[in-house]
Amino acid sequence: MAVFHGTFSIVLIIGSLCILPQDLDALSVDDSFFPKLVKRFESEASKLSGEEVHIHEEELQDALRVGREYVEKWEQLEAQISEENRKKGVNEGTTRATGSRRYSSKRHNPEAMARSKEAAIYLVARKYLSDRLGIPAEKIGDLGRLPNNASDRQACDFSSKFRNIDGTCNNIDIPLYGKSGTIFSRLIANSNEGYDDGISTIRKSKLTKNPLPSARLVSSAVVYNDSVPNPAVTLLTMQWGQFLDHDLTSTPTFTKSDGTEFACCSTNITGTSVLTAPHPECLPIAIPSNDPTYNPSSIGQQTCMNFIRSTYGNNLDGTAPRTRSHINALTHWIDASNVYGSTAAKAASLRNTTSGRGKLKTSISSNRQMLPLLSANVFDAGDHRVNEQPLLTIMHTLWVREHNRIADNLYTVAPNQTDEFYYQHARRIVIAEMQHIIYTEYLPVIIGSPDLAAQVMSSEYGYYSGNPAIFTEFSTAAYRMGHSQVRSFIRLFDRSGRVSKDSYFLSDSFMNPSRLLTNVNFFDDALRGLLQVPAQAVDNCFADDITSQLFK
Known part of the structure; x- marks a missing residue:
């Protein structure tokens, strides 16, 4: 084991300085010699302390066994919960209604779960080694390396003018950069700032060590x-x-195979029958006894909010990160993946393969082109959150219509081409349109300075060759600033300019896009509202619909 302590370190450092004990008497020593020598000792000791520790094979295998046991535990628990839910459904004679008014926007991601289990094994193993051997977690080197991405590079066509759906082949040197299903980056590089144990446990107070x-x-x-x-x-x-x-x-969390959430709060709190132990990745949020929404009478009726952690992710080379990292299910590029999807399978499922013009699937409602339907009142799109609230659904609908409009025009000016030709060229134009809006119209407003926004587009910066992965701090914190812009009451305006009687509260529309199908005027009236009603300021004021009724 490459662990160095005390005088043993000093002996090694003396050797590295080429100073032998018998030579000390021959030295002409002034008052500054020993202080300088101590500084050199400290410098060398610091270098040694930063070295990675070699783990013997038998210790590594023992640690990996512990990691596999942890994953097996959660797999067994998930199977037990699924079986209990099945029996409960049979006994009660109920099934989940298709096309119900509200539904879960989460989707089970088998690929993400497979990668998560692999990463979890190595992170649990790292924690086990750190605790058992008394070694800081960051001193334990990479575990579990997979083959490099040479084959990915060979599969890329760098002469193509079209982006890959999954985000690969943008960077010539590292084609996996920006790929969907890869992990977020971190601004806070020091693991001790992110997790209490330097690996994965939730941070505690540095002063009191309490939660x-x-x-x-x-x-x-x-x-x-x-x-x-x-x-x-x-x-x-x-x-x-x-x-x-x-x-x-889009960060996958632990879900059941049908996409529904695991119950992390006890039966007496939620009213839900929880026969098994909570999932090991549960992280329920405590509700204060005097919470103004959940416990208005201050007697603590509800003390827990259901919450479960995000899945684990691996590095691009297949190694497990030294701290727990999270998967981005989307590409890390601005590439209209919310329109087209982030995987080849999803993209294929959204295409209209019978038109011959490279168009996307749609449905028809009141002679209007709408998004394709998964079931009654549930739309499908490149991103699974399309049904979160009606204004978002409208935005998705606009861009599917735009793709199909461009595809039709391409067919007019260049007939007798392949379906793939029209699809890819229309997609390329849509991506360019969205990027133009973002960089020339949206960013100047959000940054507050057109000059600063212009710097982002300046040619002096050139192509960024580093890892383009979205920062997890941006994804989970900084970009939440947009939640402050949300309004509670959504005003609609009819053709005459008057406020429509169909205006509504946001909290009454979560996971319910039916307004787009049942109200023929909703689409246009809502667009008028988006263009006339001011957004809320970016501050510490949020609509109650967001803070207390989100996905109620």
Whole structure:
């Protein structure tokens, strides 16, 4: 084991300085010699302390066994929960209604789960080695290397003018950069800043070592449910921001095979029958006894919010990160993946293969082109969150219509081409349109300075050759600033310019896109509202619909 302590380190350092004990008497020593020597000792010791520790094979295998046992435990528990749910459904004679008014926007991602299990094995093994051997986790080198990406490079056609659906082959040197299903980057490189144990456990107070305050308590204390409009920008700014977010980031969490959530709170709190132990990745959020929404009478009726952690992810080379990292199910590029999908299979499922013009699938409602339907009142799109709220669904619909409009025009000016020709050229134009809007119209508003926004597009920066992965701090924190722009009451305007009677509260529309199908005027009236009503200011004021009723 390459572990160095105490005087043994000093002996090694003396050797590295080429100073032998018998030579000390021959030295002409002044008062500054020993202080300088000590500094050199400390410098060399620091270098040694930063070296990785070699782990013997038998210790590594023992640690990997512990990691596999952890994953097997959660697999067994998931199977047990699924079986209990099946029996409960049979006994009660109920099944989940297709096309119900509200449904889960989460989808089970088998590929992400497979990668997550592999990464979990190595992270649990790292933690086990750190605890058993008394070694800081960051001193343990990479574990579990997979083959490099040479074959990926050979599969790339770098002469193509079209982007790969999954984000690969953008970077010549490392074709996997930006690929869907790869992990986020981190701004905070020091693992000790991210996790309590330097690997994966939730951070605690540095002073008291106690758990940090409940996220719900912090939200209630810091956020105000107030309306502060910003007349400089319309609500369309907010809606474009959410649409852009769904082109950039989506973090899978642990879900059942049908996409529904695991129950992380006890039966007496949620009213849900929880016969098994909670999933090991559960991280329920404590609700204060005097919470104004959940416990208005201050007697603590509900003390827990259901919450489960994000899945694990591996590095691009197949190694497990030294700290727990999370998967981005989307590509890390601005490439309209919210329209086309981030995997070849998803992209194929959205294409209209019978038109011969490279068009996307649609459905027809009241003689209008709408998104394709998965089931009654549930639309399909490149991103699975398309049905979260109706204004987002409208944005998805606009861009599918735009793709098909461009494809039809391409067919007119260049007939007798292949379906793939029209699809790829239309897709390329749509991506360019979206990028133009983002960089020349959206960023100047969000940054607040056209000059600063222009710097992003400046040719002096050139092509960024590093890892383009979205920062997890941006995905989970910084870009949440758009939530402050959300309005509670969504005003619609009819053709005459009057406020429509169909205006509604946002909290009454989560996971319910039916307005687009049942109200023939909704689409146009809502667009008028997006263009006329101001967005809320970016501050610490949030609509109650977001802080307390999101996906209620």
